[in-house]
Amino acid sequence: MTAICLVGIGKIAVDQHVPAIGGSADWELAATVSRAGSVDGVQSFTDFDQMLSERPDIPVISLCLPPVPRYDYAAKAIAAGRHVMLEKPPGATLAEVYALADMAHAAGVSLYTTWHSRMAKGVAPAKAWLADKTVTGVHICWKEDVRRWHPGQDWVFAPGGMGVFDPGSNALSIITEILPMPIHLRSAELFFPENRDTPIAAHMQWTQNVTGDFDWRQEGPQSWDITVETTTGTLSLHDGGARLLIDGNEVAAGADREYPALYDRMAELVKTNASEVDLSPMLHVADALTLGKRNVVAAFHF
Amino acid sequence: MTAICLVGIGKIAVDQHVPAIGGSADWELAATVSRAGSVDGVQSFTDFDQMLSERPDIPVISLCLPPVPRYDYAAKAIAAGRHVMLEKPPGATLAEVYALADMAHAAGVSLYTTWHSRMAKGVAPAKAWLADKTVTGVHICWKEDVRRWHPGQDWVFAPGGMGVFDPGSNALSIITEILPMPIHLRSAELFFPENRDTPIAAHMQWTQNVTGDFDWRQEGPQSWDITVETTTGTLSLHDGGARLLIDGNEVAAGADREYPALYDRMAELVKTNASEVDLSPMLHVADALTLGKRNVVAAFHF
Numbered sequence: 163m164t165a166i167c168l169v170g171i172g173k174i175a176v177d178q179h180v181p182a183i184g185g186s187a188d189w190e191l192a193a194t195v196s197r198a199g200s201v202d203g204v205q206s207f208t209d210f211d212q213m214l215s216e217r218p219d220i221p222v223i224s225l226c227l228p229p230v231p232r233y234d235y236a237a238k239a240i241a242a243g244r245h246v247m248l249e250k251p252p253g254a255t256l257a258e259v260y261a262l263a264d265m266a267h268a269a270g271v272s273l274y275t276t277w278h279s280r281m282a283k284g285v286a287p288a289k290a291w292l293a294d295k296t297v298t299g300v301h302i303c304w305k306e307d308v309r310r311w312h313p314g315q316d317w318v319f320a321p322g323g324m325g326v327f328d329p330g331s332n333a334l335s336i337i338t339e340i341l342p343m344p345i346h347l348r349s350a351e352l353f354f355p356e357n358r359d360t361p362i363a364a365h366m367q368w369t370q371n372v373t374g375d376f377d378w379r380q381e382g383p384q385s386w387d388i389t390v391e392t393t394t395g396t397l398s399l400h401d402g403g404a405r406l407l408i409d410g411n412e413v414a415a416g417a418d419r420e421y422p423a424l425y426d427r428m429a430e431l432v433k434t435n436a437s438e439v440d441l442s443p444m445l446h447v448a449d450a451l452t453l454g455k456r457n458v459v460a461a462f463h464f
Numbered sequence: 465m466t467a468i469c470l471v472g473i474g475k476i477a478v479d480q481h482v483p484a485i486g487g488s489a490d491w492e493l494a495a496t497v498s499r500a501g502s503v504d505g506v507q508s509f510t511d512f513d514q515m516l517s518e519r520p521d522i523p524v525i526s527l528c529l530p531p532v533p534r535y536d537y538a539a540k541a542i543a544a545g546r547h548v549m550l551e552k553p554p555g556a557t558l559a560e561v562y563a564l565a566d567m568a569h570a571a572g573v574s575l576y577t578t579w580h581s582r583m584a585k586g587v588a589p590a591k592a593w594l595a596d597k598t599v600t601g602v603h604i605c606w607k608e609d610v611r612r613w614h615p616g617q618d619w620v621f622a623p624g625g626m627g628v629f630d631p632g633s634n635a636l637s638i639i640t641e642i643l644p645m646p647i648h649l650r651s652a653e654l655f656f657p658e659n660r661d662t663p664i665a666a667h668m669q670w671t672q673n674v675t676g677d678f679d680w681r682q683e684g685p686q687s688w689d690i691t692v693e694t695t696t697g698t699l700s701l702h703d704g705g706a707r708l709l710i711d712g713n714e715v716a717a718g719a720d721r722e723y724p725a726l727y728d729r730m731a732e733l734v735k736t737n738a739s740e741v742d743l744s745p746m747l748h749v750a751d752a753l754t755l756g757k758r759n760v761v762a763a764f765h766f
Binding site for chain 1: 532535556557558559560562563566623624626646647648649651652656661744747748749750751753754755756757758
């Protein structure tokens with residue numbers, strides 16, 4: 163087993179990363195770094211530099227803190243010769259992730275920009291089915307309740323927090339993986355709460371008749387659906403990619419293994435001394451914030 | 465001489481492209497496409513498809529219309545087997561320019577994302593001088609009067625028009641060319657007129673102590689200055705890169721040859737069947753619009 167350090171013990175770490183590492187034969191959770199959080203039975207640090215200097219035996223660092231502070235941790239980890247795994251989105255800017263990729267390459271360590279939704283059960287079979295199809299239209303409906311998934315997390319509405327594109331990048335990570343053709347944004351309507359710096363909702367229109375509705379104000383049932391029309395049938399993904407239907411028939415479903423699959427992939431990257439850096443979902447977010455029309459909506463309070 | 469077609473006969477075409485082509489031994493201006501503008505003595509079209517079908521003898525298309533409509537023209541030109549030259553910024557989104565690059569590569573034609581300020585007289589010697597220096601700080605001061613340079617051009621304030629980053633990308637194209645180290649944005653303050661969709665001013669803070677002030681409300685003298693402090697001296701570029709001073713001594717100056725140099729470069733790319741696609745200035749703009757804090761300022765009217 164390889165020792166790994168988890169940095170940023172917040173909701174996503176507790177819900178997903180800790181169980182995924184705990185259930186893996188590849189990894190041993192050897193330390194955590196967090197201002198407040200910790201994991202029972204695991205050495206905890208509050209200072210990252212101290213962890214790097216006291217635990218040279220830990221070769222891999224997984225960063226699940228918010229995107230804005232993430233670069234500094236990743237740069238320090240790479241400079242200390244550690245392999246690095248980044249929660250999505252991999253950074254607050256595109257330029258900083260390209261810089262990390264160059265640094266990792268120069269240092270000979272692995273860098274992995276994870277996109278957990280790509281590991282959802284339906285995604286690989288959806289990609290395989292679409293590979294030889296002609297797509298005539300795509301619709302994304304990605305509507306969830308920010309209070310439920312990011313309770314009190316003001317950083318999602320601060321500059322760089324990306325707002326509704328934080329969950330929205332999950333949908334973008336799926337379509338950039340499964341569609342057999344490239345797309346680019348034609349227009350977007352963005353909805354900013356009057357007291358916040360990032361959008362709480364967005365309507366998007368890409369080329370190739372690809373559209374998306376993203377909303378963070380959805381109470382009750384949550385929607386994470388993608389429908390792809392082709393000249394020879396209709397494919398749909400539900401539950402964030404976990405369920406796949408083709409022409410209404412259930413093709414794939416199953417227990418959530420998204421995060422365990424990310425850690426499997428990281429083990430493989432480290433073993434083969436490789437990196438995986440894909441910024442395409444984040445590129446579409448940057449394009450939306452560049453090209454989108456800004457509308458102001460009601461103030462949002464947690 | 466190679467026949468070239470100029471698309472979008474607006475201010476920048478008349479001020480720069482037409483004289484640059486006219487003064488070149490490589491190029492013959494064989495046609496124009498524009499809704500309203502034309503060039504005396506040159507066949508003029510209003511319909512791009514018609515020009516493509518009636519003038520198969522014109523192998524090169526130079527696009528100087530605004531960024532939002534540019535992709536469709538570029539894609540059609542490439543599909544018709546023509547080489548393409550793009551005014552800056554090369555598109556309204558990053559994804560569309562990456563798509564054009566892939567299309568050009570597949571079609572075996574040249575694509576050139578021009579950045580005219582990189583051809584300013586002081587830029588190449590600045591880059592050469594900085595190559596072995598340790599930079600301790602950079603300041604960009606880019607302040608001009610939008611009414612003077614974009615009179616009545618509402619598209620600069622429409623979504624995708626990029627606002628003050630339209631001229632600002634000139635400064636970004638210079639620093640991404642001359643600095644010997646990569647940078648990425650740390651924070652930005654953006655100032656949006658209450659009646660417009662793009663910023664009229666911005667304060668930027670990158671890594672490596674690189675800062676920038678961009679403003680489109682500057683009346684009187686115009687400022688296009690970049691100062692680079694190093695451990696062994698100070699370099700400064702003025703007049704948009706045309707003048708270079710090192711430790712206060714004038715090193716380079718001269719007549720503006722930016723656009724003629726772009727057309728020289730395009731001739732070379734076509735001759736060698738090569739492309740030049742560099743999106744780094746646009747990447748920094750996308751990062752600013754992703755990470756920047758939005759402030760609302762007074763309405764702007766031309």
